[in-house]
Each structure stands twice: as structure tokens, then as C-alpha cells.
Amino acid sequence: MIKIAVLVSGSGSNLQALINAKLSGKIVGVISNKPEAYALERAKQANIQTMVIAHQQYPHREAFDDAMHQQLLDWDVDLVVLAGFMRILSAKFVQAWEGKMINIHPSLLPNYKGMHTHQRVLNTGDVYHGCTIHYVTAELDAGQALAQGVLQVAQHDHATSLAQRVHTLEHMIYPQVVEWICTGTIQHTALGVLYRDQIMQKPIQFCKL
Ligand code: GRF
Numbered sequence: 001m002i003k004i005a006v007l008v009s010g011s012g013s014n015l016q017a018l019i020n021a022k023l024s025g026k027i028v029g030v031i032s033n034k035p036e037a038y039a040l041e042r043a044k045q046a047n048i049q050t051m052v053i054a055h056q057q058y059p060h061r062e063a064f065d066d067a068m069h070q071q072l073l074d075w076d077v078d079l080v081v082l083a084g085f086m087r088i089l090s091a092k093f094v095q096a097w098e099g100k101m102i103n104i105h106p107s108l109l110p111n112y113k114g115m116h117t118h119q120r121v122l123n124t125g126d127v128y129h130g131c132t133i134h135y136v137t138a139e140l141d142a143g144q145a146l147a148q149g150v151l152q153v154a155q156h157d158h159a160t161s162l163a164q165r166v167h168t169l170e171h172m173i174y175p176q177v178v179e180w181i182c183t184g185t186i187q188h189t190a191l192g193v194l195y196r197d198q199i200m201q202k203p204i205q206f207c208k209l
Helices: 013-020 038-045 061-074 091-096 117-124 159-182
Strands: 003-008 026-032 049-052 079-082 101-105 128-135 145-152 186-189 192-195 204-208
Touching: 003 013, 003 038, 003 061, 013 026, 013 038, 013 159, 026 038, 026 061, 038 049, 061 091, 079 159, 101 159, 117 128, 117 159, 128 159, 145 159, 159 186, 159 204
Parallel strands: 003 026, 003 079, 026 049, 079 101, 145 204
Antiparallel strands: 101 128, 128 145, 186 192
């Protein structure tokens, strides 16, 4: 059984969706860099081990990442799932977990890397918006995309309503993609990423238009 660690910093609604999904893999632990993250409460209620690794207590990013790396090794983790984890990871850490670490980002990557994606979509006047699940590589929000949830921006949408709508999509597609990794439907191989034993050419799209 695949052992999963979820890394969080905030509310943890994606963590909750993963817990609720009853995955074939097991969430063996949740790490937060913030002691006050509500995600920790959700993990405790689900009887999942938690660990706070507060970044301010480390002299530099690499030392913080080393502490996380050690914890992941101690839990014998196969898959690291970033779910609202708001720290940039060092290249060394990312390399150590390459092909075994995924993230969800609230935009249709490669559009709108970084922060404030909903407002930026509105400012541009885009018709479509959504979220992307991707492997984590050293470059921010740039690893291979596995799946995207797509929605149509409504005329009355504002940044808060878009954030809510994208969140709802995230809660649908993140558990699905994690389950596909757990069952080998998605595989990271030397040849590339496989989906149902074929090279994945483009992310799997879920549309809620
Ligand atoms: C989500 O919008 C996700 O796309 C981004 O951080 C947010 C996490 O929300 N990476 P939550 O903590 O899972 O509620």
C-alpha cells in the first residue's frame, strides 16, 4: 500500500477531501510549517499523525527542508502531496522527491504561476479558469501537469467566488489523481509519465462548465 504524506500550511480543505475519499493508499502523516494550521485539526480528527516543522526555527531553507526530508523518510513515504503548502522548496529537496511529489495550483498552468491567480484571471478577462495538479520540479509551478479542472468564468464572478468554485473543483480532482497514482493508473517512469500504460501527452481534463 502506497504511503502518503500531505504537506499543508492552512485550512486543509484539500486534505479533508483526500481523507474523505478513502484512498487505496494510506495517509501516514501530515506536516505543517504552521502550528496554527486548521489542517492539523482535521488530521487529528482522522487519527493521522501530525508534525509541525516551523520554518522560522531553522537558520535557512535547506535546514528546514532537511528536517522535512528526515520526517518523510521516518514515515517511509512513497508519495508527497502538497495541499496548500506555502513554502518554496529547495532544489535538493525537490530532486530527492522528484516523481514522488505532486502539487495542486489554482490556475490552468502554465498560465498564472504564483499567487493571486483568481484576480489575475479576472483582470485579463479570461473565459476559462481552474486548477492544475502537477509533479513538483525545482522551477515553481512548472512540473508536468497530470490533470486540470476547468470552469467557465461567469460575468458575476469576483475573486472570492472564483476561489470557492476552483476549490470545489480541486476537491473533486485531487483525490482522483492521488488514487490513480496509488493504483498505478498514473506512473512516473524513465520514459515519461504513463496514464493507463500510455505516455501522457497532455493533462487529463475535468470540465465543469
Ligand atoms: C488551494 O487553493 C490550492 O490550490 C493552493 O492552496 C489552496 C489550499 O487550500 N495550492 P486548502 O488549505 O486545501 O483549503
